[in-house]
Amino acid sequence: MSLPNNLPSADLPAMPLESAQIRDPAQAFGITLPDTLPKEKQVATRPLAVLREVIETVGLAIAMWLLINLFIQNVQVVSVSMLPTLHEDQRLIVNKSAYWFGEPDRGDVIVFRSPQNGEERLIKRVIGLPGDTLEIRDGIVYINEVIISEPYISAPTNSPRDGRWTIPPNSYFVMGDNRPSSNDSRSWGMVPQDFIIGRAVLSVWPIDDWGVIQHYEYDSLAEAATR
Structure with a gap:
């Protein structure tokens, strides 16, 4: 049986498979899609992206500021009542979380609202704790009949303010280190x-005063407690 003469020759090269396929489905319908957005749409989206970035940055900064201020506060000393430990215009960091899970200790330097008006901020040293009997006699401070050593004060506690106090629960007796010039408890x-x-x-x-504000330990009271 003879074959027709018009059949393709077996020697013709085969058509590559890739060129026989339609790579873009849209081409099947005669549609050509652009590779990029039109220029006017690109320009329109750019300000929105910048605005979103600015809002995110500002929001993060505000959140960090609120978080920091939740735990610490920057204060400025405005009186001489804590000399020689602290002086006027000295700037301090206050740990606002220090007593969230505990109580002030004797010797702590604390910042508090004035018991007189509830608004003015004061800074003093904690001397008497709840339950203590505190007495000032001839310029010397006694806690529960024990004399305490106070190397941080500028001068002996002035005698015109001698007295005896029993400290109630949840209350503290505070004094400035500059005893002659401190309005306190x-x-x-x-x-x-x-x-x-x-x-x-x-x-x-100032930089020259940079450093930790030391907590003072009262050894005489510790010794008396062990007797």
Whole structure:
């Protein structure tokens, strides 16, 4: 049986498979899609992206500021009542979370709202704790009949303010280290615990005064407690 003469020759090269396929489905309908968005749409989306980035940055900054201020506060000393430990215009960092899960300790330097008006911010040292009997006699401070050593004060506690106090629950007896020039618990009484803002922990300005504000330990009271 003879084959027709018009059949394709077996020697012709085969058509590559790739060129036989339609790569873009849209081409099947004679449609050509652009590779990129029109220029006017690109320009329109650019300001929106910038605006979103600005909003995210500002929002993050505000969140960080709120978080930081929840735990710490920057305060400025405006009186001489804490000399020689602290001086006017000195800037401090206050740990506002210091007493969230505990109570102030004797010797802590604290920032609190004034018991007189509830608004003015004061800074003093905690001397008497709840339940203590505190007495000032001839310029010397006694806690539960034990003399305490106070190397941080500028001068002996002035005698015109001698007296005896029993400290009620949730209250603290505070005094400035500059005893002759400090208006404190000797005048207006105890500081309620819920008036306390936090503990002064760090001096940050001036640079020469940079450092940790030390907590003082009263060895005489510790020794008396072990007897």
